Amino acid sequence: MNRLKHGLAIWFCWAALLLQACGQSLPEWLSKNAAHKPPDFGILDESGFFNRDSGAFKRISDQIRKMEHDHGYQIYLVVEPVLIATSATEMAAELRQGWLPDGNGLVVVFESDSRHLGIGRDLTGPAANLRVPSHELTALLNRALESADPKLATEAYVENVMEKLTGELNAYFKRRATPPPADRSVKIGLLVVGTLALLGLAAIGLGGLVRHSSMAGVRSFRFPTVDRPERLGAPCGGNVTARRFAPPEPRA
Numbered sequence: 001m002n003r004l005k006h007g008l009a010i011w012f013c014w015a016a017l018l019l020q021a022c023g024q025s026l027p028e029w030l031s032k033n034a035a036h037k038p039p040d041f042g043i044l045d046e047s048g049f050f051n052r053d054s055g056a057f058k059r060i061s062d063q064i065r066k067m068e069h070d071h072g073y074q075i076y077l078v079v080e081p082v083l084i085a086t087s088a089t090e091m092a093a094e095l096r097q098g099w100l101p102d103g104n105g106l107v108v109v110f111e112s113d114s115r116h117l118g119i120g121r122d123l124t125g126p127a128a129n130l131r132v133p134s135h136e137l138t139a140l141l142n143r144a145l146e147s148a149d150p151k152l153a154t155e156a157y158v159e160n161v162m163e164k165l166t167g168e169l170n171a172y173f174k175r176r177a178t179p180p181p182a183d184r185s186v187k188i189g190l191l192v193v194g195t196l197a198l199l200g201l202a203a204i205g206l207g208g209l210v211r212h213s214s215m216a217g218v219r220s221f222r223f224p225t226v227d228r229p230e231r232l233g234a235p236c237g238g239n240v241t242a243r244r245f246a247p248p249e250p251r252a
Contacts, residue, residue, distance in 0.1 A: 044078040045079045049112050050155060056156070056158070059159065063163065070170075070173070073105055073169060074104070076099060078091070079110050082114075089109075089119070091120075103130055104131045106165075108161075108165070115150075136172060140165075140171075140172055144165040
């Protein structure tokens with residue numbers, strides 16, 4: 001019994017040392033890989049996660065490279081078995097800063113043991129410099145992740161997520177490259193004209209209200225009503241005075 005306890009204690013000590021070593025080396029791995037160039041085929045799989053016979057590695061790589069060739073938008077996939085000193089989201093953000101400093105692209109980090117997924121993308125860069133605006137990217141990422149089947153096996157699930165993601169991005173670039181239909185342009189023009197007409201009517205109504213309020217503020221004065229009989233055509237009466245003048249005297 002004592003030997004069993006002693007053996008378990010030794011095992012736990014070695015496990016703790018291993019975890020500490022992994023936790024210390026992971027930030028070094030991040031800084032090293034973020035500083036160097038990204039993987040040539042778009043996928044970093046140092047643990048051998050993908051089965052060579054399944055063909056998933058090649059299919060995902062082909063989708064990634066086609067995205068870059070057709071639209072100039074790069075996606076990188078990193079697969080790690082276990083992350084200890086960081087999370088998939090933090091690792092994806094670190095690698096995105098090192099591999100895609102201009103912000104036009106994504107870094108997807110998948111932790112195969114927990115099936116956690118992290119996506120590194122630029123949220124602070126100027127919208128004019130981004131191939132996909134932040135609001136559009138958020139919407140298509142949500143659609144891609146929600147449509148992926150979580151019941152699939154781990155390797156098939158990763159391939160399904162990347163397929164949905166590249167599909168959403170291709171659909172976005174296709175919509176942006178397609179000119180709007182003619183009837184839509186006419187509707188937009190009518191909407192603009194109607195809006196301007198409403199603004200003009202509102203300005204006219206506002207001007208009338210302003211004039212009315214300014215006229216209402218003018219004070220008016222009236223003579224008081226006097227109860228006296230009319231005399232000599234004067235409605236309020238009057239006084240009559242008669243004066244006589246003597247004829248001029250003759251000159252001497």
